Amino acid sequence: ALELRSVSKVYGDGPTEVQALREVNLSVEAGALVAVMGPSGSGKSTLLTIAGSLEDATTGEVLVGGLTLSGMSRNDRARLRRRAIGYVFQDFNLLAGLTAVENVALPLELDGVAARTAQAAGMEALEQLGLSDQGSRFPDQLSGGERQRVAIARAVVGDRRLLLADEPSGALDSVNGEAVMRLMRAACRRGVAGVVVTHDAQLASWADRVVFLRDGRVVDQTAPPLG
Amino acid sequence: ALELRSVSKVYGDGPTEVQALREVNLSVEAGALVAVMGPSGSGKSTLLTIAGSLEDATTGEVLVGGLTLSGMSRNDRARLRRRAIGYVFQDFNLLAGLTAVENVALPLELDGVAARTAQAAGMEALEQLGLSDQGSRFPDQLSGGERQRVAIARAVVGDRRLLLADEPSGALDSVNGEAVMRLMRAACRRGVAGVVVTHDAQLASWADRVVFLRDGRVVDQTAPPLG
Numbered sequence: 001a002l003e004l005r006s007v008s009k010v011y012g013d014g015p016t017e018v019q020a021l022r023e024v025n026l027s028v029e030a031g032a033l034v035a036v037m038g039p040s041g042s043g044k045s046t047l048l049t050i051a052g053s054l055e056d057a058t059t060g061e062v063l064v065g066g067l068t069l070s071g072m073s074r075n076d077r078a079r080l081r082r083r084a085i086g087y088v089f090q091d092f093n094l095l096a097g098l099t100a101v102e103n104v105a106l107p108l109e110l111d112g113v114a115a116r117t118a119q120a121a122g123m124e125a126l127e128q129l130g131l132s133d134q135g136s137r138f139p140d141q142l143s144g145g146e147r148q149r150v151a152i153a154r155a156v157v158g159d160r161r162l163l164l165a166d167e168p169s170g171a172l173d174s175v176n177g178e179a180v181m182r183l184m185r186a187a188c189r190r191g192v193a194g195v196v197v198t199h200d201a202q203l204a205s206w207a208d209r210v211v212f213l214r215d216g217r218v219v220d221q222t223a224p225p226l227g
Numbered sequence: 228a229l230e231l232r233s234v235s236k237v238y239g240d241g242p243t244e245v246q247a248l249r250e251v252n253l254s255v256e257a258g259a260l261v262a263v264m265g266p267s268g269s270g271k272s273t274l275l276t277i278a279g280s281l282e283d284a285t286t287g288e289v290l291v292g293g294l295t296l297s298g299m300s301r302n303d304r305a306r307l308r309r310r311a312i313g314y315v316f317q318d319f320n321l322l323a324g325l326t327a328v329e330n331v332a333l334p335l336e337l338d339g340v341a342a343r344t345a346q347a348a349g350m351e352a353l354e355q356l357g358l359s360d361q362g363s364r365f366p367d368q369l370s371g372g373e374r375q376r377v378a379i380a381r382a383v384v385g386d387r388r389l390l391l392a393d394e395p396s397g398a399l400d401s402v403n404g405e406a407v408m409r410l411m412r413a414a415c416r417r418g419v420a421g422v423v424v425t426h427d428a429q430l431a432s433w434a435d436r437v438v439f440l441r442d443g444r445v446v447d448q449t450a451p452p453l454g
């Protein structure tokens with residue numbers, strides 16, 4: 001469902017050039033949950049934004065559902081992001097003027113789903129994350145961990161085939177962090193392909209395998225667990 | 228250096244009223260590092276914003292350096308925040324139009340320190356956090372963990388007596404997270420009083436004691452470690 005082939009990313013040029021990713025290969029099949037770990041600055045968010053078509057690779061190819069991103073029109077990529085990709089941003093990226101449930105329902109509404117249906121789906125996703133009482137609050141009336149969970153709900157609502165989560169439990173206690181991993185694990189069982197960036201080895205253990213980044217390169221991968 | 232006496236905080240009113248804190252007592256002496264833990268939504272950030280005079284308590288008293296916050300003028304409180312209190316926000320709160328070193332130097336410059344002196348202090352703080360190459364970059368050119376470390380550098384620059392950090396290692400790998408705790412530990416040894424909110428029990432173990440919140444109340448405290 002997701003494939004990165006020899007992806008490199010360079011920011012800036014000349015003396016201030018930053019090699020954020022170097023020749024990264026990654027393959028995530030439907031039903032698989034892959035964790036990505038590595039030091040701060042090693043390229044994890046860059047890998048995810050390129051996989052989610054939010055940024056272009058400098059060289060290399062990205063394929064989502066077998067389709068090459070670089071071969072798609074801007075409209076087709078936008079549609080792919082609305083329908084097929086669920087993204088949890090490292091800084092949540094909620095819209096301050098929308099309530100929690102409106103934030104969660106937004107991708108569906110943008111895709112033409114009727115408001116009432118979208119909001120019902122939004123409330124359901126919020127309940128799965130323990131936020132049934134917070135639906136009508138605005139982001140600035142929520143705790144850090146509540147905002148993070150709203151961002152996660154927005155990524156899992158609807159029928160996405162690819163789930164990309166950038167440190168979805170960074171602001172969460174261990175109980176809530178485990179609940180998020182359980183949710184992602186369940187989504188992948190339904191056929192979704194998932195990539196989770198995390199610093200927490202315990203949460204990474206929920207994944208089928210772990211990819212390790214350092215200085216923009218994949219330096220190690222674990223084998224799938226036995227049995 | 229910091230004292231909370233029977234502090235309560237209520238958000239909203241009527242049926243949507245939220246009791247964020249209930250009768251919280253906390254005392255942190257100069258030289259002590261206290262960790263605060265608890266589930267998402269338990270009141271940790273609220274406790275910290277009230278301790279840092281960024282929000283008012285609904286009832287109860289807050290004393291910084293022996294001075295009662297409610298008895299101070301707005302100007303005096305602003306001066307206290309610039310000079311005496313270093314705050315690391317859960318969402319970093321960096322200024323997008325300033326470079327990393329400018330963000331770090333800002334509290335000093337606002338307090339009348341000459342720009343060159345302030346920037347030198349800023350670069351020194353960035354070096355302590357492993358960011359000597361990132362000083363002239365803007366926040367949107369930094370990774371999540373790099374932004375968090377800039378926010379931490381801003382809190383420790385200058386001569387603060389009170390350090391309040393809201394999950395300063397949420398976006399950091401374990402190596403960087405430990406480096407942050409080491410830095411806070413060292414600051415407290417110099418006579419600073421520190422309060423760190425964290426979900427990570429391993430990082431909390433760097434503190435002299437741990438306070439546990441649940442539903443806005445202090446439900447438990449550890450004794451200081453032996454020896």
Ligand SMILES: Nc1ncnc2c1ncn2[C@@H]1O[C@H](COP(=O)(O)OP(=O)(O)OP(=O)(O)O)[C@@H](O)[C@H]1O
Pocket residue numbers: 140141142143144145146171172173238239245246247265266267268269270271272273274317
């Ligand atoms: N402006 C507000 N209006 C209403 N409720 C609020 C507001 N701000 C915070 N709250 C609520 O107050 C409670 C405590 O929030 P706080 O941010 O202190 O939690 P926290 O312990 O820091 O959580 P986290 O670990 O998720 O960051 C939460 O239930 C939150 O939803």
Ligand SMILES: Nc1ncnc2c1ncn2[C@@H]1O[C@H](COP(=O)(O)OP(=O)(O)OP(=O)(O)O)[C@@H](O)[C@H]1O
Pocket residue numbers: 011012018019020038039040041042043044045046047090367368369370371372373398399400
């Ligand atoms: N716009 C940019 N211009 C220059 N350098 C950038 C830019 N964006 C990111 N970088 C750099 O690219 C590298 C990788 O960044 P990335 O955000 O992918 O790291 P990360 O692994 O997600 O880190 P963290 O764990 O801190 O979130 C870092 O060294 C960062 O400073």
Ligand SMILES: [Mg+2]
Pocket residue numbers: 044045046090166370371372
């Ligand atoms: Mg990142």
Ligand SMILES: [Mg+2]
Pocket residue numbers: 143144145271272273317393
């Ligand atoms: Mg908080």
